[in-house]
Amino acid sequence: MKRVRVFAPASIANLGCGFDIMGLALDEVGDILEMTLTEGDGITIRNDSGVPLPDDIEQNVVTPVIRKFFEMTGNKAHVDVVIQQKIYPGSGIGSSSASSAAAAFGMNALYGEPLSEEDVVVCAMEGENLASGGYHADNAAPAVMGGIVLIRGYEPLDVIKLPVPGNFYCSVIHPKLVVSTKEARSILPKQIPLHDAIAQWGNVGGLVAGLCTGDIALVGRAMKDAVAEPYRKAFIPGFDELREKILETGALAMNIAGSGPSVFALAKESHVAKRAGVVLEEHFKALGIGYECYVVKVSNKGTRMIV
Numbered sequence: 001m002k003r004v005r006v007f008a009p010a011s012i013a014n015l016g017c018g019f020d021i022m023g024l025a026l027d028e029v030g031d032i033l034e035m036t037l038t039e040g041d042g043i044t045i046r047n048d049s050g051v052p053l054p055d056d057i058e059q060n061v062v063t064p065v066i067r068k069f070f071e072m073t074g075n076k077a078h079v080d081v082v083i084q085q086k087i088y089p090g091s092g093i094g095s096s097s098a099s100s101a102a103a104a105f106g107m108n109a110l111y112g113e114p115l116s117e118e119d120v121v122v123c124a125m126e127g128e129n130l131a132s133g134g135y136h137a138d139n140a141a142p143a144v145m146g147g148i149v150l151i152r153g154y155e156p157l158d159v160i161k162l163p164v165p166g167n168f169y170c171s172v173i174h175p176k177l178v179v180s181t182k183e184a185r186s187i188l189p190k191q192i193p194l195h196d197a198i199a200q201w202g203n204v205g206g207l208v209a210g211l212c213t214g215d216i217a218l219v220g221r222a223m224k225d226a227v228a229e230p231y232r233k234a235f236i237p238g239f240d241e242l243r244e245k246i247l248e249t250g251a252l253a254m255n256i257a258g259s260g261p262s263v264f265a266l267a268k269e270s271h272v273a274k275r276a277g278v279v280l281e282e283h284f285k286a287l288g289i290g291y292e293c294y295v296v297k298v299s300n301k302g303t304r305m306i307v
């Protein structure tokens with residue numbers, strides 16, 4: 001019998017302009033999975049996290065990830081999974097990818113690391129596909145690898161870790177509204193007008209340049225989304241007014257985290273991030289919507305073993 005206990009961090013996908021191609025890992029918030037390998041075949045999953053999850057293992061993102069690992073490596077065993085800690089599903093801070101990353105990393109650790117880090121991401125993407133109906137890695141890659149990650153291409157997967165500027169602070173609020181990623185993807189138009197595409201790729205270039213040169217003001221200017229936000233902001237009450245109030249605090253940008261409903265503000269000083277966090281809280285408090293708010297730094301640590 002072999003056992004591992006794995007932590008995988010929450011993550012913020014898109015970073016404004018980088019729909020499906022940019023994401024970052026957060027400090028401390030995340031999922032914890034205990035995985036045990038025994039002889040035989042099959043998967044059992046117990047949810048001890050207190051967060052409601054489907055009982056059917058076919059609906060749990062962990063299941064396709066484990067199957068993909070076996071398919072990629074040609075191994076077979078019985079895997080028992082205990083979900084000990086869980087980010088709330090539908091929060092927009094990478095709940096499904098935290099479990100998927102933990103499961104892929106845990107399987108790889110149990111077998112002595114036959115897969116490269118990139119292949120662990122490929123494996124984790126199976127969970128994302130179940131949860132959202134698409135193979136995107138902008139939560140899974142930073143969750144596995146840590147830091148800020150660019151997905152340059154998907155066929156084949158080409159992931160690039162970008163430098164994390166020292167003074168990069170985020171306040172993230174998770175309002176207690178559920179927005180399913182599947183729905184938030186289904187409302188997006190399939191064609192982008194050229195004018196919006198030009199704005200978007202200019203911003204993606206600016207975002208990467210700002211991260212590489214440590215120019216946080218440029219990062220803030222580039223965190224704008226002409227592709228998904230115009231449609232998705234309808235899920236977040238008072239989104240435009242909230243952004244105005246956030247920018248007044250001195251924060252550099254405010255965007256939807258992943259497919260929402262979480263929202264994050266970027267700041268280059270910790271006290272500004274804290275102030276923005278208070279404004280985020282006040283906004284949802286005034287609307288009578290419960291929330292969890294975190295002021296965090298980007299974490300260079302991705303998924304890891306814990307005791």
Ligand code: HSE
Nearest residue numbers: 013019020138258259
């Ligand atoms: N890039 C994905 C989306 C992230 O925006 O749909 C989902 O969290």
